[in-house]
Amino acid sequence: MKETTIYDVAKEAGVSIASVSNVINGKGKVSAKKREEIREVMERLNYRPSVIASALMGKRTYTLGLLVPDVANPFFAEIARTVEDRAHQEGYSVIACSTDNKEERIERYIRLLKRKRVDGLIIGTGLGEAGSQALQAEKAVPVVLIARGSDELSAHSVLTDDRAGGAAAARHLLGLGHRRLAVLAEGAQVTSSADRVRGFRAALSEAGVTLAEDDVLICETSVAAGERAAGELLRRAERPTALFCCNDMLAAGALRAAKRSGIRVPGELSVVGFDNTVLAEVTDPALTTIAQPLDGIVDQALELLLAEPEAGAAELRRVVMAPELIVRESTAPPPAAKSQP
Amino acid sequence: MKETTIYDVAKEAGVSIASVSNVINGKGKVSAKKREEIREVMERLNYRPSVIASALMGKRTYTLGLLVPDVANPFFAEIARTVEDRAHQEGYSVIACSTDNKEERIERYIRLLKRKRVDGLIIGTGLGEAGSQALQAEKAVPVVLIARGSDELSAHSVLTDDRAGGAAAARHLLGLGHRRLAVLAEGAQVTSSADRVRGFRAALSEAGVTLAEDDVLICETSVAAGERAAGELLRRAERPTALFCCNDMLAAGALRAAKRSGIRVPGELSVVGFDNTVLAEVTDPALTTIAQPLDGIVDQALELLLAEPEAGAAELRRVVMAPELIVRESTAPPPAAKSQP
DNA sequence: TTGAAAGCGATACCAA
DNA sequence: TTGGTATCGCTTTCAA
Numbered sequence: 205m206k207e208t209t210i211y212d213v214a215k216e217a218g219v220s221i222a223s224v225s226n227v228i229n230g231k232g233k234v235s236a237k238k239r240e241e242i243r244e245v246m247e248r249l250n251y252r253p254s255v256i257a258s259a260l261m262g263k264r265t266y267t268l269g270l271l272v273p274d275v276a277n278p279f280f281a282e283i284a285r286t287v288e289d290r291a292h293q294e295g296y297s298v299i300a301c302s303t304d305n306k307e308e309r310i311e312r313y314i315r316l317l318k319r320k321r322v323d324g325l326i327i328g329t330g331l332g333e334a335g336s337q338a339l340q341a342e343k344a345v346p347v348v349l350i351a352r353g354s355d356e357l358s359a360h361s362v363l364t365d366d367r368a369g370g371a372a373a374a375r376h377l378l379g380l381g382h383r384r385l386a387v388l389a390e391g392a393q394v395t396s397s398a399d400r401v402r403g404f405r406a407a408l409s410e411a412g413v414t415l416a417e418d419d420v421l422i423c424e425t426s427v428a429a430g431e432r433a434a435g436e437l438l439r440r441a442e443r444p445t446a447l448f449c450c451n452d453m454l455a456a457g458a459l460r461a462a463k464r465s466g467i468r469v470p471g472e473l474s475v476v477g478f479d480n481t482v483l484a485e486v487t488d489p490a491l492t493t494i495a496q497p498l499d500g501i502v503d504q505a506l507e508l509l510l511a512e513p514e515a516g517a518a519e520l521r522r523v524v525m526a527p528e529l530i531v532r533e534s535t536a537p538p539p540a541a542k543s544q545p
Numbered sequence: 546m547k548e549t550t551i552y553d554v555a556k557e558a559g560v561s562i563a564s565v566s567n568v569i570n571g572k573g574k575v576s577a578k579k580r581e582e583i584r585e586v587m588e589r590l591n592y593r594p595s596v597i598a599s600a601l602m603g604k605r606t607y608t609l610g611l612l613v614p615d616v617a618n619p620f621f622a623e624i625a626r627t628v629e630d631r632a633h634q635e636g637y638s639v640i641a642c643s644t645d646n647k648e649e650r651i652e653r654y655i656r657l658l659k660r661k662r663v664d665g666l667i668i669g670t671g672l673g674e675a676g677s678q679a680l681q682a683e684k685a686v687p688v689v690l691i692a693r694g695s696d697e698l699s700a701h702s703v704l705t706d707d708r709a710g711g712a713a714a715a716r717h718l719l720g721l722g723h724r725r726l727a728v729l730a731e732g733a734q735v736t737s738s739a740d741r742v743r744g745f746r747a748a749l750s751e752a753g754v755t756l757a758e759d760d761v762l763i764c765e766t767s768v769a770a771g772e773r774a775a776g777e778l779l780r781r782a783e784r785p786t787a788l789f790c791c792n793d794m795l796a797a798g799a800l801r802a803a804k805r806s807g808i809r810v811p812g813e814l815s816v817v818g819f820d821n822t823v824l825a826e827v828t829d830p831a832l833t834t835i836a837q838p839l840d841g842i843v844d845q846a847l848e849l850l851l852a853e854p855e856a857g858a859a860e861l862r863r864v865v866m867a868p869e870l871i872v873r874e875s876t877a878p879p880p881a882a883k884s885q886p
Numbered sequence: 887t888t889g890a891a892a893g894c895g896a897t898a899c900c901a902a
Numbered sequence: 903t904t905g906g907t908a909t910c911g912c913t914t915t916c917a918a
Contacts (some may be wrong), residue, residue: 211894225897232898233903250571250683255661256606257895259597260910267640267661274626278823281622285615285643290799297657299608299638300616302626316638320608342591343548367578396557399912449731456827463829472766485768486797488804488829552909561889567914573914574887598911601894 208251210478217245228253259321268298269317274327275302278481286502294510307334314338318345324509326350330393347373348509350501351394360508362523364496366396369527370403373476373494374479376529377446378411381537382474382531386419386444388430388454395451404448423454438465445473445538452477452493453483459487470536482531489533497525549592558586569594600662609639610658613669616643619822627843628667634850648675650807655679659686665850667691671734672698689850691842693737701849705837710868711744714835715816717870718787719752723815723879727760727772727778727785729795737875738791741819745789748869764795771798778805786814786879793818793825798830811877821871830874838866
């Protein structure tokens with residue numbers, strides 16, 4: 205059975221396709237009577253306009269692309285869900301793409317999405333040289349960066365204030381009495397991680413506490429990597445009493461490492477995560493972590509992305525949203541502080 | 546700047562668009578010389594054929610739809626990632642849709658995906674009346690069901706042997722010496738959950754152990770729901786020594802409930818999950834759980850979905866794959882059994 | 887082998 | 903108000 209087309213409707217209703225098109229789009233002039241008739245026929249034939257055909261005429265495809273490092277990672281999974289919901293409300297569907305932070309994948313995806321003429325790209329991953337090029341090449345797609353600084357690319361961006369997040373973690377720990385801290389970070393290409401560390405460090409030094417170079421360990425993004433790095437840290441002679449992890453997976457890993465080393469959390473070691481994913485409620489102890497305002501971020505991002513590119517408004521926006529410290533069970537005063545009233 | 550079209554290429558190369566089309570698709574006859582020339586021009590102009598236009602001519606859109614209850618749920622997030630990877634290998638991209646198991650959302654999504662002329666649908670969620678109807682209506686899309694029994698719908702399906710999974714959990718617990726068991730299940734509309742319970746119960750009764758009606762609690766799919774239900778169970782006079790949970794989120798909730806009640810796991814209570822998601826490695830104790838062979842499932846599913854619908858091969862396939870018990874730290878012999886050698 | 891021309895299913899302009 | 907028709911970019915006959 206073939207799809208019903210606009211021609212079928214027109215013929216059945218005894219009008220021209222132009223009129224049908226007009227009632228579909230609510231444009232042009234159609235007499236109320238004809239309009240009703242056409243409506244009725246569309247209904248009866250169960251007619252659904254082809255997105256493909258109208259896209260070919262230069263209209264929107266109502267499809268958005270979402271680039272993240274890995275949709276299986278709980279944080280990005282939540283982003284994907286949030287984006288999907290908001291986009292769906294506006295009539296869009298979204299193609300999620302996991303880049304693994306690999307230039308080759310990034311480039312391939314961007315090309316593919318362009319060929320499919322997506323109406324916009326929401327980018328939550330680093331791009332690298334190749335990615336930026338692919339974006340600019342040929343006809344540029346509207347782009348908005350989320351949860352990521354605006355690399356070398358000129359595009360709107362909306363992101364969490366990562367420095368503030370790092371600082372909040374630091375102040376929380378400092379307030380608890382910690383003075384020997386360390387951090388588990390992600391690689392340099394993850395700019396948000398770098399900013400979190402910067403903020404963390406800045407807040408520490410404000411309090412006169414310094415963080416040595418080798419007190420921040422770079423990890424891949426996985427529980428196992430966090431466990432490994434934390435294990436190393438905990439084996440040091442002067443081990444830290446508190447650990448700031450740039451995401452919840454690393455923090456979960458740290459918790460495991462502590463357990464394996466027989467170090468109690470939060471009694472002997474405090475751990476702070478970032479992102480406030482499901483993981484944070486599921487670990488034992490539950491993670492104190494920094495929450496990103498995902499709904500707000502996605503709202504803003506879609507608004508920027510879908511706004512008709514008005515003639516004048518060519519200025520680049522950079523929206524920064526405040527993170528929030530969520531205190532759970534993984535942080536407490538350091539052991540030493542306990543005995544000194 | 547406008548996209549380069551097939552006309553631009555043809556003009557630049559001094560040939561007809563038909564020839565260009567032929568070299569793109571490797572069809573028809575084109576002299577080696579012309580072919581090279583055209584290739585060179587395409588390269589130079591950075592030409593990318595429009596998926597839209599070719600889709601309009603009845604070719605594939607190279608887009609697949611994926612329906613799951615919630616991509617933010619770690620299990621479905623992993624499915625989404627697996628599907629994305631395999632699909633991408635074949636040149637497809639995928640639109641992920643979270644249905645929340647709501648008929649209204651399901652229907653809307655199916656309609657939308659059809660209007661976008663996706664080449665196939667991978668369905669990992671119950672459909673309900675509305676969904677099934679929407680699928681059949683008008684031109685039917687190729688469909689494959691994953692991780693879900695084939696409802697009322699006639700479509701290929703590839704799924705885990707849920708009964709076997711439930712049975713494996715039961716035998717593991719039985720083998721450890723447990724005799725007072727209970728289960729946390731999902732609602733009736735989640736057929737996989739029902740099958741897991743069936744398998745679990747069957748294996749139990751084979752061993753002469755019975756599971757009363759009120760020993761299986763129905764929960765929503767969330768950590769909190771699991772915690773609540775498990776809490777109730779643990780407050781009973783004759784509390785169970787082992788809990789089988791139909792997914793890892795519920796199991797994680799059970800762990801929390803146990804902790805709140807001061808019940809040690811696995812010392813006083815064993816817990817088994819299902820799905821082997823990240824959650825299972827992150828809880829403390831780490832979850833013993835049943836792993837689904839995701840890669841295998843997705844491989845098979847895509848194969849069935851993308852196979853050219855050959856003339857003869859109209860038979861419906863139902864592929865069942867074996868789950869695997871992953872023993873971690875959340876299971877041990879029951880307290881009583883310890884004292885009886 | 888090559889190319890002219892007829893669609894595919896919509897939109898949009900312009901006459902009537 | 904209506905409807906005829908060109909157009910979007912590509913695939914696919916079918917003649918030449």
